[in-house]
Amino acid sequence: MRALVVVLPIVSILIGLYFITLGLWELREGVNKQLYIKYMFTGLFLLVILTPMIWLFGSSLLFRI
Template identity: 80%
Template structure:
């Protein structure tokens, strides 16, 4: 269980960065602006909100 709390934030950061990269690629192509917005905000949500929450609340599970 302790290893999952260390690996889960790393996975969310990688998925968030991947979605941001997909969003930037979609913006570069310029085909679908709504898809860019979905990718970018989902990636930023994972990076800025979910990852710190996992670190904060996950550390309380180790006690």
């Protein structure tokens, strides 16, 4: 359980960076702006919102156990 609290934010960061990279690549090609927006917001959500939530709620769960 403790290892999962450490691994999940790292995986979330890596997937978020991957989506941001895909979004920047889509912007570079300039083919589909809608796909660029989808990739960027997904990546930013994973980096800015989901990762801190996992850290906060995961650490509070560890103190309960």
